Amino acid sequence: MDKAQFRELISNKLLILDGATGTELQKKGMPTGVCPEKWVFENPHVIKSIQKEYIKEGSNILYTCTFGGNRIKLDEFGLGDRTVELNRSLASFSREAAGNKCLVAGDLASTGRFIKPLGDMSFEECVNIYKEQVKGLLEGGVDIFVIETMLDIQEARAALLAVKESCDLPICVSMSFDENMRTLTGTDPVTALITLQSLGADVVGCNCSTGPGQMVQIISMMKPYARVPLMAKPNAGLPKLVNGTTIFDMEPEEFGEYTKDFLKAGVNLLGGCCGTSPDYIRQIYMKSSGMKPEATVFKPYSAITSIRKTVAFGFSRPVAIVGERINPTGKKQLQAELREGATHEIRRFAAEQVEKGADILDVNVGMPGIDEKEAMLSTVSLLSSITDAPLCLDSSSPEVLEAALRIYPGRALINSISQEKVKLERLLPVAAKYGAMFILLPLSDEGVPEKAEQREAIVKNIFDKAAEYGYQKSDVVVDGLVMTVSANQEAAVETLNLIAWCAKEFGCGTIVGLSNVSFGLPERSWVNAAFLAMAVGSGLTMAIANPSSDLLMNIKMACDVITKNDINSRNYISFFNNRQKPSAVEAQAKAEAKKIGERIFDAVLEGDNEIIGALISKALDENIGARDIVDNHLIPAINQVGKLFDEKKYFLPQLIQSAEAMKKGFIYVEPLLKQNGSVQEKEIIILIATVKGDIHDIGKNIVALMLKNYGFKVYDLGKDVSAETIINKAKSLKAHIIGLSALMTTTMVEMKDVIKLAREQNLSCKFMIGGAVVDADYAREIGADGYSRDAYEAVKLAKRLSKD
Known part of the structure; x- marks a missing residue:
């Protein structure tokens, strides 16, 4: 089934998925502790009978019994070398059971391992593991793919790319969210949706973890942002142990009563997960009779994501600030660290800019004497773990941008794509493949046009090409390309004219690099601020700037109020209520003046295992005892990390990074504790x-x-x-x-x-x-x-x- 046929199939009806497989297999005699895939391979009549029962009760889509069918999971049973064979056979069993009555979905699920930097598996290793499983499922004759019960958005991305790079079949991706509506690694439903649909998922949704009540809420959160159909597969309530047997507390009739709520929330595919038998599917079928999914009118929006956050911007929203500081130009310390592979300055610039109001972080590591691709990959990996701010990937190299887009665990913004032949031909298909937004640079091989009208023509040409790849105007941000007014006093006016045209006629967001306008002039901040105000008045939606500039940020906050893009002046009031925060220079001086113990505490809190060893060595040189370091700095720091995790201000990536920093710290002090006899009296x-x-x-x-x-x-x-x-x-x-x-x-x-x-x-x-x-x-x-x-x-x- 191709994607167009699938879209047509679900355009005006509810497709009913199947229910639980594992519990049904156990009812039919599968022992605990065995490999389900191998047992089903040896007992094909059992899965066929279960799946025929689901079809009888109303299922339109069957999942293959390949939940643990990837090589990593099969290796645990000594079956990794049979990955393709088992997936092919299990898919063929479902194909036989389905006949022409039902679609068969090739089922992919978690490997059980984390991708770097959270774990030890590379992104490409993960993609290839899924590709192997996909090969077997394709040979077995599946109609579509479903990637389900995913706890980590990066692993979901790897599985999605594995399918996309193997075939053109429709792909559904289903995440699992906890009671706080976050995945294990901290992704919320809207962020997951935008990331996955941008990457090419044909259906996005959720399964497992919760009962239908909470899952309806998750679907309702996703629906306003959904460009694709939504799916849900809730559990039958909560599990309980009764007479030594696990049961769920929701009967089929009660489960079925939520069908109407799911349809109203906007679900297009609905089934059951843990605890749901064919009886539960029958209830969905009965309760959905004569009903259709709620139709909603999609409203265009512009948004990019990180692993844990969505930043939306555009008309009727505050101007988004893209922090420009992670760029080695003119920064000797950052240049030195990039050559050494150190990250202290990158960490500092990221934290400082977000604290000062940057919504997005521009990342540019291009400089002579380094491998830019490797530097970009390590920087993107680091920033994705330590900050919630989405990234704007900035490089003149198509190869570097492609590599960064592949591993970035969200929807990125590319800076930039112009009409230069190499950029347009190389970058546009790559941007489309990874679902990135991009900054459209009105620049051609002939250079920068002076007049706004000439730039408008280039904007139209580039967008027409982008539209062929499915881009909408809300997926593109036009760079106003402001040149320095000290060389050409008409430059700023032409940029303002282009911004106004984009806002009022073309219908597209705009961005400018503010510092360009004032180059060569004294007291540049005044020119930058004045130009920002005029650009916002013309319709500007984003600005690349240094958020540490108080003047610039003050003007930006005021402009948001005046343009009615800051509802009830909430952001303005909050911003100026926090004005007592120290400036960037003051903050740096304060950080350097901190006592060594406080810096050790901060290193654990920030998960900086790169610097903690040097800090502890310095503390020991200052005659601070090993036990003092542990009791007064390391332990309090990890306690604070735990508190932040408990409050859902930290998530698994920060927890693991801080734990690793703590572990490295202990490596330095543990020998001294033993030497001094200062060890825990009772080893637990x-x-x-x-x-x-x-x-x-x-x-x-x-x-x-x-x-x-x-x-x-x-x-x-x-x-x-x-x-x-x-x-x-x-x-x-x-x-x-x-x-x-x-x-x-x-x-x-x-x-x-x-x-x-x-x-x-x-x-x-x-x-x-x-x-x-x-x-x-x-x-x-x-x-x-x-x-x-x-x-x-x-x-x-x-x-x-x-x-x-």
Whole structure:
């Protein structure tokens, strides 16, 4: 099925997806702990019977039983070399079950590993892993692809690119959001939607994690920004343990009652996830009879994203400031660090500009004597982890921009595409492939036209080419190309004329680099500020500037009020209520004047493992004791990180970076602590494992890392670990605490068996549990001593249990 046919199919009707597969397989005899893909391969009649039942009850799309069918997951069962074979066979089983009654979706899900810098897997490695699985699914005859239950937007991007680069079939991408409506790595629904639809997803939505009530809210958040159809696959409420069996608290009839709400919210594809059987699908079918998805009128908008934030800009919105400081021109310290591969100045410029009001960060690392491509990739990777601000990728090299776009975990802005032949032919298809917005530079191989009318002609030509790739005017920002007035006093007027034409006639946003206008003049800030005010009055929507300029930012805030783009002057009032913040120079001086202990604290808080070793060495040279460093600086810092994580001001990337900085800090002080006999009096031993039958370990790995960084002695047994193995190891190690993890409703019951076996063998250790499917009530029910919902809570719980 091609994309046009798929769009036509879902244009005016609800497509019904299938329900849960794993629990249905277990009902039919699949044992826990086996590889589902291998078991289904050996028992094809079972999956065919289940899927035929879903078709009978109303499903229009079946998912192949390949949720864990990527090489990384299959390797855990020694089956990685059979990836293509298993996916091909499993897809053919679904193809046979579907016949001509139903579409078959090739199912891709998480590998269980993180992409750098969060994990050890490169982006290209991840793409290639998915391509291998896609190959088998294509050979098995799937009609479309679905990328589901994704917890990390970067991994979702890798899977999406793998499919796009392998075939032209329709692609659906479904993320999982927690109760705070964020993914594990902190992406909100709107940001996920804009990133994925821009990259080429034909359908975007959510599945798992929540019941239908909260998922309706997520769809409602996405709908105003959706250029593509939306999908939802909620769980059947919350899991509970009853008589040793996991059940969900929502019956099929209640589940089906949400169908009308989903249709009103704008869903085009609806099914069920954990706990949903064919009975639940029948309810969707019955409740949707005679109904259509709510039609909405799409309103154009301009927006780019980072991993955790969307920045929208354009008409009727405040002028967006693109911070210009991450650029080595005229910055000797930054130039030196780029040559050395150091990042302190980049970190400082990023934090300083965001604090001063930059909405977007321009990233330019081009300079002689370095590998610009590698420098750009490392900078983009760093900034994507440490700041929420989206990036404007700035380079004269098409190769550098293409490489950066590929790994950027959001929707970027490109600076820039002109009518120069090499730029237009090389960059436009690349920008379209990765869904980037771009700054349209009215410049040709002949140079910069002096008159606005000549620039207008170039704008039209470039946009006509961009439209062939699907670009709309809201996806493009025209650079006014202001030249210095000291050389040509007509230059600013022509730029203002072009801005006005874009705003009033062409219908496109505009941007200018403010500092150009005043080059060669004294007291340049006045010229820059005056030009900004006049440009905003002409319709300017963005400006590349230094947000540390008080004059410039004051004028910008006032212009937003006067143009009615700052509703009720909220931004203006907030901005000037915070005027007591020190200037950039004062802030730098204050930072340098900080005592060494405070700088160690800040290094952990900011996740700067590059500088923490040098800071600790300096502290030791100043005769600050190792125990003092740990107790008064390292531990308080990681506690503050945990507090910020708890408050949802920090997310997993910051948590991991800070934990790594903490870990590196301990490497420097631990030998001295042992040498001085200043070690923890009672070493607390924690054994941690994912229970039998469960092969999910991302959350467990994060918990283990955090516990280690807080000084606990952690032994990680891995995943799919039997009760006997856990208890025997706990005995030999004399463990004080056992931590158990489960992410599946079918395996959470194993936790009870581990605790039961421990009590039968008179082990006195404490038990803590965690995982997406368990909660505090479940912990009490099975006799555990505590439950933690994330890594930071696990540390607090372990501290409490170690004192009991």
